[in-house]
Amino acid sequence: MTVSLPGAEPLTIQQANQIARRTPVNVVAVFGPVKSGKTTLIAMIYDSLQRGDLTCCEFAGSDTLWGFERLCHNLRIASNRTVQDMQHTPRADSYQFLHLRVRDPLNDRRYEFLFPDITGELFEEALDSTEDTESLSIIRRADQISLLADGEKLVSPIARQRARADIDTFIRSCLEVGVMDRSSIIQIVVTKSDLLPEENDDRFAEVSEFLQNFENDVTSKYRDRVGSLQFLRVAALPKAPSSLGAGHGIAQLIEGWLRSTKTTDGTPDPLLRPESDREFDSFQWRVATKPRQDV
């Protein structure tokens, strides 16, 4: 006779809701266009924790270690690959969540994070359709929104204007339909920042001006319409050669989350209203009303 044990794979919405019912959780939506680096970023957050590279927080537990390990596998030599490769997040019938508990060594507080697995295709569909924007219930529920801007595109004179416009359009659409509001905590994260030109590069001034202009524009348009707006740069997995190490910028990203995040000694806030457990319907789940934050 044997005893069954819990799994370590990504959580279903119901499993994630069980955690959310017993302890306050922070849903962090890492979201952006296809190939903007969402999955790599989450994988490298886990890898940085595993190496003990972060001083802002310490690993305190996870119910989805195998989910994280699978993400990292194709980035490691254990895969027998010669080129790191992060697989595209496929469209799924429902969200799945990675779970992480961390401890802030400064105040000994614990924080529970849930990372929904969101395909970049939903971002692009939301740009074209109000209905698709409204369906992004995960953004509405998210306690933190890390919106990714692909650094590789921002460097390109041809691609950068489209990349900038997409971010702007997405935020505006989300605000218009109420998926984002004055309680939304937003980080605009420029990924692949190892590809941004360094000071000795001829393109440095031009790209820097563009990025500053982008930041100023988004701030002036939306800062007063959301809870907070922060700009960051990360290079989760720099392509060699680079002066930036793996996981560059991740500590600042997490510090931003910890600054405006619920600790485990607060009040639980389920992901689903009770009746939703019986009537779950893919992305259209009935999201429990998120408490409005005073801003």
Next chain:
Amino acid sequence: MSDVEFGVLLMGPPKSGKTTFLAALYHVLEQADVEGALRLHHLGEERSYLNRIRNHWLSCEEIGRTPEEIPPQLSMQLVSSDDSDSIVELVVPDLLGESYDRYLEHREWPQEFDDFVRKMLGVLLFVHPDHVRKSTLILEVDQTVPGLVDSDSATDVTEGVNAWGIEHVPTQVKLVELLRLLEHRRTDLPPIQIGLLVSAWDRVADMWDTADLWVEGNMPFLCQYLSARIGGEVRHRVFGISAQGGDLIQDRDKITGATNASDRIIVSSAGQRSHDITAPIRWIMEGM
């Protein structure tokens, strides 16, 4: 004598030093020549096997891992030397350590094992410095040996690529997951105490001041997990253990020259050093 009050589970991956530890432990228990050490109260049918491995240990020989010789489960009852009534049962469900990967992969374990998990006081978890699997990013290889991988021309082909499997999971991640499962089966019970035993401590003692620092430097994920347990309720302690006392070839003169065989054992923890190989078990008993 009162009935057995405490249970201690001894577990660890393959080649993590459990057998050598047991051989030295059995010797110390039988000889009772280490001050303050626990004594042997009762031993079952495993005496023949324990005698065999103890004799290898006394002869400073490698202790083989022949599966057919190893009993499916080892247990012994130990008693404190201070004439108290406390008896602890030390249980080794899988000396080879090959069951744990199966538990992690198939997400189930035997009822008998679960019964002990639910009544135990603590666990002694073994790691061997030479057998810690770590993760290495492809990026790290690129940056360490530039040009080793020509990223421009290298094509990622599926042939020869390893799919993910539990065999690729780093050692510290497996240990964290094992501990999580142990705790999951005890949510209605007091938290367990965890002794982390770094075996073959002599091999790394010159490079690390303490076993705690070795764990912090080599298994930071596990180290943080142990330290960050909710409310700090769970006690844990790291022990550096050298059951052999040194390298069987290079240090042969030193380890065979000891007056008492027990004197070659090294136990290092919390700034203290002794020959008492029962110290980790006594520490768990003190937690009650």
